[in-house]
Amino acid sequence: MTPPQSAAPPSGRWASALPYLTLPLFLAIIAALVWLTRVHDDDEQRATLINDVLWMEQNIQFKLDRNAAQLAQIGNELLSAERHRPQSIAALRQLTRPENGLVRVMWLDARGNVRGAVPPVTDGELIGETTGAVPAESTFRLAAALGHHVYGPVYEVAGGGHHFEVHVPIYSDNAFIGALVGVYSLQDLVISELPWWFAERYRVSVRDSDGHEIVSKSKVAPLSDQLNYSMAFDPPGSGLTLNITAYRPETRWIPILLIGSIVLLSGVLIWTFWQLRRQLGRRLSAEQALRSESLFRRAMEDSLLTGLRARDLDGRITYVNPAFCRMVGYSAGELVGCTPPMPYWDPEFHEQTREIHDRILRGGSPTDGLEVRLRRKNGERLDALIFEAPLIDAAGKHTGWMGSMLDITEQKRVQDLARQQEERLHATSRLITMGEMASTLAHELNQPLAAIASYNSGCLNRLEQPAVDPAELREIHDKIGRQARRAGDIIRRVHAFVRRSEPKRESLDLNAVITEAVGLIEADTRKHGMRITTELAAQLPTVAADPVMIEQVVVNLVRNGMDAMRDNPPSRRTVHIATHVDGGMIEVRIADKGKGIDPETARRLFEPFFTTKTEGMGMGLNICRSIAELHHGRLSFEPNPDGGTIFILSLPVEPS
DSSP, rough: OOOOOOOOOHHHHHHHHHHHHHHHHHHHHHHHHHHHHHHHHHHHHHHHHHHHHHHHHHHHHHHHHHHHHHHHHHHHHHOOOOSOOHHHHHHHHHSSSSGGOEEEEEEEETTTEEEEEEEOTTTOOOSSSTTTTHHHHHHHHHHHTTTSSSEEOEOOOOOOOEEEEEEEEEEEEEEEEEEEEEEEHHHHIIITTOOOOHHHHEEEEOOTTTEEEEEEESSOOBBBBEEEEHHHHHTTTEEEEEEEBOOOOOOOOOHHHHHHHHHHHHHHHHHHHHHHHHHHHHHHHHHHHHHHHHHHHHHHHOOOOEEEEETTSSSSSEEEOOOHHHHHHHOOHHHHOSSSSSBBBBGGGGGHHHHHHHHHHTTTOOTTEEEEEOOOTSOOOOEEEEEEEEETTTTTTTEEEEEEEEOHHHHOOOHHHHHHHHHHHHHHHHHHHHHTTTHHHHHHHHHHHHHHHHHHHHHHHHSSSSSHHHHHHHHHHHHHHHHHHHHHHHHHHHHHHHEEEOOEEEEEEEHHHHHHHHHHHHHHHTTTTOEEEEEOOTTTEEEEEHHHHHHHHHHHHHHHHHTTTTTTTTGGGEEEEEEEEEEEEEEEEEEEEEEOOOOOHTTTTTTTTOSSSOOSSHHHHHHHHHHHHHHTTTEEEETTTTSSSEEEEEEEEEOO
């Protein structure tokens, strides 16, 4: 029942696809933002590293240049004078302080001989301690030739340290008179004199030309090889490289929180989008299911043969289905919104229909429905059976009434025809019964008529005599009257039994009806040598029934019992009739002592035209059961413990 899906326009497809295209774009922007933030942070850290390294380089260079200048200032006095002023010695001691990086200052004459040193040189110490005097002498000669200070190569000293020298040439009157040699400790210059903040941030190391690390200062492992900086350590040169590697920095919470917030919000947004997508999918599925269900229910309502009508609490029509419209001949547009009186009400039954309408609105609709007479738009009569129920909305509120209507016009016609046919059949059955009893009834009528004729002849004979006894004649006339009444009772019973009349229900005493039936069939009973015994309950409640029909049932059942006992010995030819109350029902039990009913016969016993008699029509028991059901009772049977069968007619007690 799902309707065909039409192709969506291009603009609609783009609009539906836009969220799916926006989400990857948003994720790409977030990823790019995080990556750019990270790159910017790395660039900022690298720029800071380079700035700090350049500061360190400038600081070392400034310290070396300052020391060389101070050595040049005091060099003339140290090489020219035999005795040195205390101020010069104090200046030398100041230069050899650890923060300046110099561990010793020596002064040499023009031939390279050591003239003195601060602190003094011991016997085991030489210039260029581990590399020999040749490099130191070459550095000395180079400084004298160039006329400015020259740095020598790094060499290892006892104890694992590394030193290098600076040779500052000294001139007097433009003549070379010697040189001052400053011996630097590489550890003191590069490592020990680093400021605390620099040591906290970076690992500093010095590597030789072969890449071996000769000096380093390290607290913890560096951050990575990606965040480091290398530069030539010149001076002193000779292939030395200064390497600075950043330590793992302290956690920078603001960028982390920023990136974390962005990632978290992105995740929440993605999750929210996904949930919205799922919710939208479920909603679309629910809408599609609701649409399909609505169309399916509409298709069911449109295909129903039962008319449906909804009304609000004021009786105004709010909905009708096509079947209802077909029944009354009006369209939905003509009916929806109508208030009483409705256009399909029959004017001849307007008051009755209005009363039914008001009773339904008051909540008085019976569960078995109401029959009403309506009129179609073309003027035809319509018999309808209407069922009404409260219309409850989704909130549980009573909003009106929902009615279903069945067109029972044809059904009523068929029922009337069937009722007429059944009445004819009942009358025919009674005539057949009377036909079977005709000879017996003729014999019964002959007896009182013969007696009347005999008494009449006797009367005439006595009247011819001269002396007539009036008392004797009165007795004869009494006998004539009794015989005439007897004949009249027989004729009345036969007439009442066989006449056709409309079924009518009245308050009946079943005991009286049974007595009449027994009196009707008593002559036939004597003819066939049968007996009828009764056990009628005293003060039996009345029933609402048609007396002729109930009498017909009793007569048929008694005659069936007599037929079942035709082959019995005379002592077992008794039909017993008993009545008693069982709950709200009165039972009439008619028992015979025949052969009983076999299972195959019992299964088909009440079927029309089924009989075990050679001359039977097979309608007697079927008519009896239809009469019992017409009176809201039932007809059943059970085996008789004394042999034979007991038929049980149950009728409801008349409400008091």
